[in-house]
Amino acid sequence: MSAKHIIAAIVASFGVAYVCDTTISDSKIFGGTTPGTVLNKGWWEETDKKFQSWPRTAGPPVVMNPISRQNFIVKPHSE
Known part of the structure; x- marks a missing residue:
């Protein structure tokens, strides 16, 4: 595995984590209020x-x- 694959996988995992965090906490898909x-x-x-x-x-x-x-x-x- 080359360095570009590893870096791409790390960047992609941060992207997925950001989308999940925004969807769950900011959009409050599970309900709740601030x-x-x-x-x-x-x-x-x-x-x-x-x-x-x-x-x-x-x-x-x-x-x-x-x-x-x-x-x-x-x-x-x-x-």
Whole structure:
């Protein structure tokens, strides 16, 4: 098997996966709706405020991002 066949098969599999994902999740062929928490901007802002207000006792304060699961250390501004 040559490299062009392998690359073509990988590209084709990504294409099939994309079509399946779009059909199932975006077109909702199995029913269901998008949760209100995803659509509601106010809910998102309140959740973000809640995450930012949690006290942190083990180290420096961090900015918590629940979507990407990344925590960023907040450095105090010294002027």
